[in-house]
Amino acid sequence: MPRNTQNLLIATVCLLLLIGLGAFAAVRQANRKVGGVIVSVSNEFNNFFIGQREVTGLLTRQGRDRLEGAAPADIDLKALEARLKAHSFVKEAEVYRDLAGNLHADVRQSRPIARLVHADARQDSYLDADGRKLPLSSLFTARVVPISRSGGVPLAASFFQDSTGTRYLEFLRYIDEKPFWRAQVAEIFVAPNGKISFTQQVGDQRVEFGFPDNISEKFAKLMVFYRQIPPVLGWDTYHRVNVEFKDQIICE
Secondary structure, three states, rough: OOOOHHHHHHHHHHHHEEEEEHHHHHHHHOOOOOEEEEEEEEOOOOOOOOOHHHHHHHHHOOOOOOOOOOOOHHHHHHHHHHHEEEEEEEOEEEEEEEEOOOOOEEEEEEEEEEEOOOOOHHHEEEEEOOOOOEEEOOOOOOEEEEEOOOOOOOHHHHHHHHHHHHHHHHHHHHHHHHHHHHHHEEEEEEEOOOOEEEOOOOOOOOOEEEEOOOOHHHHHHHHHHHHHHHHHOOOOOOOEOOOOOOOOOOEE
16 A cells, blocks of 8 residues: 555554544533533622522522532523623622633623712612612722713713713713822812812812813813922812813813
């Protein structure tokens, strides 16, 4: 038999063996009962709204549906994912099995960026980076900026969903993404005409920001004020700082 033909035959046999082993492993994996349940909760933003116990409770319906030892045919991975995603604080979820038969649930939490304030604090809610309403949690309180209409009138999450409201959501995202402003902005107010103002953690000045446009430029002007005015005249010299007009900083 020619060497080339012999090599081709050997390669073909090896390939068939590999295919057979792969098929055997796939059949064995498909019939293997669930071993352990491994839950992973992403905590990239130091949120603790949902933990491993809560995820396990959702997967098992608080223990009524036992997963360990269940046959693969009795496990609907997509249904388990949908059950997790229905939770307010779950942004993304993936449920899958590994080669050892363990069931994995990987969860990424929703991230609040503001607190929608009501006169009755029990009615407060969070707003996430996508403009969705999130309930308060008994497990964790997020340190995010409170926001309301001037006079203490609450804002609904739906306010941030239309083409106008997304500008205000962009304003909140900007604050959340900048550590300095996230720490400095104390409380935000939206006037009936739509203009924004806010109080600060350091300094008595109320900042009049205007409409949520030219956001980075306005915060840059406010930073100029911080660097040039208080170090010379003191923090208590002015009680109102207006940065809404182009190339102007008005202090009173």
